[in-house]
Every structure is written in C-alpha cells, then in structure tokens.
Amino acid sequence: MDKHIIAKLQKIAGKDGVLSTPEDLAVYSYDATFAEHRPDVVVLPRTTEQVSQVVMLAGQERIPLVARGMGSGMAAASVPFDGGITLAMTRMNRILEIDEVNATAHVESGLITVDLQAGVEKLGLFYPPDPSSVRHSTIGGNIACNAGGPRCLKYGVTGDYVLGLTVVLADGRILRTGGKCIKDVVGYDLTALFTGSEGTLGVITEALLRLITKPKFARTALVEFPSLEDASRTVNAILAAGILPATMELMDETAVACIEEAMQLGLPLDVEAILLIETDGSDEHAVRREIEAVEEICMECGARQVTVARDESERSKLWQARRSVSPALARKAPNKLGEDITVPRGAIPEAIRRIKAISAKHGLPIVIFGHAGDGNLHPNILFDKRDPKQWAKVEQMVAEEFAVALDLGGTLSGEHGVGALKRPYMEQAQGPVSIEVQKRIKAALDPVNILNPGKIFPN
C-alpha cells in the first residue's frame, strides 16, 4: 500500500489504528473457511466518523474496502481477495445504551454477541439469536450475514431483532435507519436491505437491537429415533400441535457416532437420528407441560426413548452432545467442510437421503446435523485437504449438495450467507432477473464498486 495512503489513514485512525506489516496483514487474511488473501492495510476505527473518512478516502482513491468483525464467517465474505483496506471493527465494541423500558440495546457493530447477551441478561432482558460462533462473532458480522442459530426456530434470526442501523455509505455519508418503534412502515425498509448484504452496500457501525424478556424456565429432551423419517415427521407433528419449542436440533447417526467416539457420553449408536428439543418460557408449569406434550408426540411418531433433563446439570449434559459435534468431527478427519443448505422442512428426509447418496458415491463421509425445525441442515464433509484428489471430490460434492437443496425448493444458505464461495450457484438459485435487480441496487448504492467487491454476485 502506498505510503501516502497509509499516512492519510494514520491521520484518520491514529498510528495504532493502522496495521501494515506482513505479520499483521496475515492475521486479517482469512475467516472460518479455507479461503485466504491478505489486505494491503488494516484500519481499526474507533468511531463512525473515522469509518466515514476511511470509506471516503477509499472511494477517492478507488481502493477496495472490506469490513470485518472477528473473521468467524463461513462463506469468505470478509476475505479481501482484491487486497485494499480491511476495516476491522473490533475496537468499536461498546454497548452505548440499554433501554429497559423499551427493551432495546444500542451497540457498536464490533461488540461480541455473547458480551451483548451477558450485558442485557443482567437486567432480565434477552437477545435470542445464538449462532454457534456467539462467543467470538460480532453483532455487525451477525447482521451482515443475518446469522441464525438453534433458538431461531422460536425466536427468529438476527434480522428479526434489528430495529435500526448506522451505516457508512460508499461515498462516506452516514445513514441512520429505523428507531425504537417496533412497528415502522415509513419508506423502504433500508434496515432489512442492509441486513444480510454482507458489507457490499455499506459499513454497519452501530445497531439498535430489539430485546425481549429473558425466559425463566427451560426443559430439554434428547429423543432417540430408530428411523430418520420418523424424526423428521415428529418435527412437523410438534409444530402442527401448536407447540413452538425454542430449539429442535437434529443429529444423524453419523453425527451421533462421531460425538460418541470422541466424548463417550453414552449416546445410542443404533438409531438413525437424535432430536434435541428444548421448550422455554416464563411459566414453569407451561414449559413442563409442553415438554410432556413433546414427549407424547415423539413416542407416537416412532421415538424409542425420550430423556428429559431433570435439572440444569442434566440439561447441560444433553446440550454437551450438540455442542460436541464440531470438535468431534475435528478428531475424525484433518478437515471438514460444513455447508448450510435449507429446505422446506417437509423435505428434510429426502434431503438427507440424497446427501447420504452423495457421500456414498464419492466415498467421503458426510455428517449431518442442523436446525430441523427450520429445515436448515449442516452437512459436513470429512476429508484431508492435503490430498488434491479429495479436495476435488469435496468441491464436486458441495455442488451436488446445493443442487439437492435447490431441487427440493430450498436455498443455498440459511444463516451463513453467500460470500465468495456460493457465488457460482447464485444465478441457478435465484435466476437472472433477481440477480440483475440486486446488481442494480448495488450499482445505485456503490457506483464505483469499492465495498467488498466480488462478493455475493456471480462473476
């Protein structure tokens, strides 16, 4: 990067706010995928005003600019393939206000999600979205890819909690959207447009978030199903009975076997699927009766056994199984590639059958788990990236997974986003008219294409 630009950036963000040594740049060159590319310079702003000045400079000098939280993204959306400026938002991590009466939090976008949750839970409030990365992802990153999580079945995704945003536009102007009102139908829904736009339309610097009252009670059941089909049918039966659990997490037999091998939790190895179901709420009796009704429906639908946690320690033991999936996979193979396809929930059994067929065809294991109530599946291919033949197979297998999702009326991503990795499938997924409309919006808001270029849209 030109010294003259570095000097200008230092003037904006201070000397300690600009990084340009090779070691520093390497740290900001990747996310949670296999993709990697170094930025030319990293800026760590402390205010929206500084972000505005950096973006304005980038526009004037035609330097690509990529905003980034903690690099936990699953689609290479924050990897700066064109170099340029990476804006690392991690120093803008303050909770600016928690409004208890209106149940809102005003935060900077670099705040870690779990820090927000801890901050509001002290006051009896609750921020429900819980991506697996909750302990190390930022609110800004969550908003940029509209992150989900297990609790989204009952509580909705990140976007459902974004009331308003402060966004630095491509020309450096500062846009404020929304407000503390739950209902607001004035003008176009810019808040929704920027949510999930993966840094291509503006840099999110602050967010006004909706909170709810923290549920006081939860009951958790681990349910064993000899038949995967029955497990899937159960998910629909529970929802059809008018019960909306906080979570209905599915693990297939491969996932269960992986966890058990790694952790010896005493999980059954002779079932096709396990569902982890949690009900919650503010009325202890109602939460208990809901889990009892869930138990009854599960048994009617072919479950072999339902184990309801009797106390918090048993509950946390059941959740340990779900949380162990990823670490357990790491023990099974040098590498894994987890996808994020989503299908209409009635199509889950067929999706799983077809994914298993992909695994059998190519001879690499695929472990399936995910958010069954949402139809959101995470098939993880286990492989060794050092073997180029395996890597070629993996790329083909991912393409086939996407084809399965689209063929069943599903979508490429339920919570990770498109980033760089899913671009080749965009036109197939959304059709040329949708892509053209999206490109028009991108061109209208970022005419010189400096904001996260090369992301979302097919080449």
Added chain:
Amino acid sequence: MDKHIIAKLQKIAGKDGVLSTPEDLAVYSYDATFAEHRPDVVVLPRTTEQVSQVVMLAGQERIPLVARGMGSGMAAASVPFDGGITLAMTRMNRILEIDEVNATAHVESGLITVDLQAGVEKLGLFYPPDPSSVRHSTIGGNIACNAGGPRCLKYGVTGDYVLGLTVVLADGRILRTGGKCIKDVVGYDLTALFTGSEGTLGVITEALLRLITKPKFARTALVEFPSLEDASRTVNAILAAGILPATMELMDETAVACIEEAMQLGLPLDVEAILLIETDGSDEHAVRREIEAVEEICMECGARQVTVARDESERSKLWQARRSVSPALARKAPNKLGEDITVPRGAIPEAIRRIKAISAKHGLPIVIFGHAGDGNLHPNILFDKRDPKQWAKVEQMVAEEFAVALDLGGTLSGEHGVGALKRPYMEQAQGPVSIEVQKRIKAALDPVNILNPGKIFPN
C-alpha cells in the same frame, strides 16, 4: 385515454377487463382517505402475464400506473393523482396452494385477507395479521403497506409472514423472490424491500405466505384504569414479566365515552383508559394462567377492575367495544381523520398528554385508541369537513401530531404507510441521506418513474 391504448389494453385483458366510462372511473378514484382522483382507465387483470404486458405498455407509452387492491388504504397510496392506468387486482383472488406440511399458502395478491384466513383455518392453520380492514382489504394491499393489526403484538406484522413474492417490475419483467424456507440469507432481501414499498417499485401479483398453527384457546380481559399513566405502565410491566399477550389494545376516556354513547355497553365513564388484553395459545391452562398473571399485574399497577370473559359470548362482547370505536366516532361528528403514529412504548403517556394538548389548543376533539403494546396510536380528530376553518385546523393538528411522534423518537406510521398524505413529513422523519438512498433505489428499479409516481417521496 387514447383509444389506441384502450384497444391494446383490451387485447391484453379482454373487453370486460378494461373500464373507461366516467362512472366506472369514479369508483376507482378514492381510497379510505379524503383524497380523490380519477384514473384514465382501469384494467382488471387475471394473470401475472397480463400484468406484465400492461406494465410493459405503460412503460413504452410513459403512462403512470397505479396498482390497487380494495381501496381501503389510509394514506392515499392507491389514489392515481396523475391519472393513467389503474390496475385493480381484485380478479386475481385465488388461493393457489395451501401446503399443510410446510405451513405455507401461495395466493394471488387480490385475495381478501379474511378469505385467506378462513381458507387456512379450516385446516387448523392460521394467518395472524389482522388489520381492521381484514374483511375488505387484499393481501397485496396489506403487503404493499406492510399492514398491522391488534394481534401483531404477539405475532408480528404482515411482512413477518411474507416468504416470497411474484412482482412485475417497471419494465414488465417478472421477478420471483424467496421460497418455502423459513430461513434464507442468499442475496439481498428483495422480499422485504418490496414489502411496504406501496407499489412504487413493482406490482405484486402473487405471495407465498408463512402460516402457523391456529391457537386453540384465548382469554380476554377488559381492564379499567383511573389513570392513563398507570395503564401505560401496565403494558410494560406485563411484557417485562415475560408475558406476551396476543393483543393489548388501549382506548382513552374519549374513545370509551364515544363507544358508550353509541352502544350502551355499560363501559365505565369515570376512567382515563381501558386496556383490552387477550392471551392465547394451544395450552388451555397456560392461557388461563397467563390471563390470571395479567390480572394480578394490572391490579398491582393501579387498575380499578379487571373483567375476564368467562366464555366466547362474553369475549365477543368485550371485543365489541373495541370494534365499535370507528362506527361510534362516525355518530359523533360528520368526519374523522385517523392517524397512525407510533412511539417507543415507554413514551405512550407523554404522547397522549401532548395529543390531548393539541386537541385543547385547536378546540376539536381527538379520540385516542390503538395498539399499546406496539406503541402504535390512532388519534382520530373529529370534525366537519364542510367547514373550511375546521379543515384548516385539522391539517395543522395532524402536522402537530407527527411532530409529537418524531420528537418522542417515534415514526409517522406504524401500519398505514406514507402514500401521498405523509410525504411532506418524510424528510423531517428520515433525514436527507435516507431519502436520497431511497430515491436511488426507486430510480434504479423504475428509471422512467411510471410506478405509482408521486408517492412516498417528498416533492
């Protein structure tokens, strides 16, 4: 309208699908406001393809085009001030599919909302949004202004149930967004962008809607508050206790007096406010315990009396009061002008105090009712439009109501939209950067400005 154009329109939509006599045009010249302007021709399409051809023709000939449902809008969004073509969507009123497993309905946009509700409720499913116009407004109109209703406190607004749209773009191309997946974060959220865009970005011809399981039980309480402040405090206390009623409707003393005068329901005339609170769900005990908890909180917060309906007939009697507000107002004065301001719910008492001050200052009564849990208030000014002095006052009073909403961190509209009537307040409400961004999006998607021109944006 040029005969040559009429002939082309007849070729597209059939002779019976094109209206152009003065009497016919008069019918399509207004909505639920005082605004009125005749279109030059009305087209009643039967298919998305016909809409596409009409829009293409309008574009080629530079004729303004306004899409319209049943004309129940509250902001003059569908009044064709520039004449041109009005597309009346009422013949596209079919339910195309109800998918019970995935709980979705695919419908044409001219379907009446209550017909959708009846159709899905037969199957035990439920479409929650319930604007007061539910019996005569269309789904397309509901989506175009992102309509709300009493039940939105618990269940969310129209936009929360729109999974996907079929939209005819300004150049006649057909765009399909979304799908049956509950979670979908692929590309920009075009579904959210078109929802609430009031026909300025495209013509909505079909919608894919999310359904839920119909709640089996409901309990309703009418709560009398000597102090309006206490009523408002109660709303927050109930939500803070983790109870989420389906509705919390507020009527101030003026509203109560109007209803009582018209209907003699035995409502108390010596309280400052009444709250109508309903809990619902699929667990009878839980619903009952919730209303009991509500009762307790109300009494703690200063309620004088809580009357819980013991059966369906008592429940419907309590709702009669809420539903009687509008007809009751019609008996009190020749005209009423109802607004739709929304404030953060903690600001409700201050908003009501200031609105009462506006009423006192100008000497015209303002009746206040609305969705207290959402902070969405409907102040209705009672007046006689034949008196030009009163009409001038009313216009000033509305401006002052908007100023109150904005000053308290609120918004111009919670569920009616901007249309033509609130345009003068848009820049004050959203600031120049937001307006400019919205105009860029409008220009990107409708470069020749034929779709509902002159709506939303300030002149």
